[in-house]
Amino acid sequence: MDEIGVAVDARTRLADDVVEFVLRPVAGGELPTWEPGAHVDVQIDGAGGEPLVRQYSLCGDPADRTAYRIAVLRQQAGRGGSAWLHDRVVVGDKLLLRGPRNHFPLEEASGHLFLAGGIGVTPLLAMVRRVAAGGAAWSMHYGGRSRAAMAYREALAEVPGGRLTVVPRDESGLIDLAAALDAVPADTVVYCCGPEPLLAAAEAACASRGFRLRTERFAPRDGDPTAEDRAFTVEIASTGAEVFVPAGRSIVDVLVEAGVDVLTSCEEGTCGTCETPVLSGVPDHRDSVLTDEERAAGDRLLPCVSRCLGSRLVLDL
Template identity: 65%
Template sequence: MNGFTDLQLTVGRRRTVALDVVELELRRVDGGNLPEWQPGAHLDVVAGAGIVRQYSLCGDPGDRTNYRIAVLRQPDGRGGSMWLHERLHTGDRVTVSSPRNHFPLEPGPRYLFLAGGIGITPLLPMIRRVARGGADWSLHYGGRTRASMAYTEELRAVDASRVVLIPFDEFGLIDLDSVLSGVAPDTFVYCCGPEPLIAAAEAECARRGMRLRTERFSPKEIGSSTVDSPFTIRIASTGMELTVPAGRSIVDTLTEAGVDVLTSCEEGTCGTCETAVLDGRPDHRDSVLTEEEQAAGDRILPCVSRSLTPRLVLDL
């Protein structure tokens, strides 16, 4: 996985947690403790030859004997989910990365969680954490049908009175206008799910001036105001300068020059390649950094983003 700290784990248990959703419990072969993680973290999983996919950790961060991920079967996807569903069984070994977190749970007095489908997975450990801490919280969880919605019993066990299930075939889409209209201004809103839900939540929260954190499984539509043109990148550690052509990414240019940079999704959603910027102004085209982080201009996702200035100096 291009330089990750790889872990060789074994499947300790498989179980179906919803229609077309299988949970995989991954353990160290020697039974030892796994690296620590916090709610919102995900793993990169090698799902077949040359395929790496990201899956949110949905278990208990306090239990370091295993990692739990839930995988939605996607027959029309790129093959990773089908490999995990059909080829990976109890006792099999799989390569994963150490946990990484670009969707951290921030401390606050109250939370609103919005989930769509398999987007419940990173929110489940967050909900457990804030419930134990005594914060005010609620969850609005949509899915195609009740049968397709994972972890509903686990969520009810935390506090059924705070969980609103919204199967589409019974109630339609989550009514974001109604849900957000009664939310206190200091509420942290966390949203994960399909792009239409996230885009709608972004629009509604922006209109209300509310804090929103999101995690995407696919890249959002990026409307860049600039036309792609060549620019220069400088490697701070060596002084090497490279030209990034209009039709090539920064990552491609670095790789061709023999400069090692960690990558995984190569579509601006996983955050693996995040790199510090020492000089210059990035043209952000990723789906990971918040608006505030993008405005700061001190980091870039070089797999998709470019430059608004003739040169970028990267901390590589």
């Protein structure tokens, strides 16, 4: 996927520790199209000047091809990417992007329920606006540590045709997931983005009630402590070349070492950059991106974290 050079056209403090950046193409013209739920990879300077890549959801208007908007929460316990954007990047600075890509798409449905936790509101903002414009039923429960920390609260309140429930933790505690699900029809599609405790609770609540749930994670889900790291062989379909993946090493690491070009970003199974078609073999899915249906199909995997349940995988590379 090609890199896109953009310049910071504006930066605005939206809430406590949250800054919005408006990014316009350096070369002018139009930016690539995107749909609600999409994110871009942003290249930042890491320690010692080594480039790092971080993912941020697009939260502007997909119809506006002249600019992208991202909102960045300063992660106090993060790896430095958000602090770099907050402290170093000003209007006029240039950045490199890749994308957009979308592993959190909005589905056609008669009703939609959105569950947002903190900065997890960013991909959901464009979704709510799209659903409202189409006239479908929607509701949203938006939780955060305080009203002052909740970005886009006012923008969401202006979206017509639905019901917004704001749940500041210092006033009201946590989102009441049971009440939120009990208030919508059984054919409602649920979307959830936020911290892991909210995602895990939403998965359990939706599973117990039979709701279809789509999630997006900013950090990898907890792995299965009983999962076995067995060795296996990967065949490259385009050349027939084979590489041996030992226990304790990722498919991506071994492929790159063998000279096979694999585009990666997070290397944690959360961004979907390295998603690869599987032609043969049974994947051992360990990512935080694919849905249960996509995992069951067995026709793709994220080689940065996933493995093989048998002795061989054939990848469409």
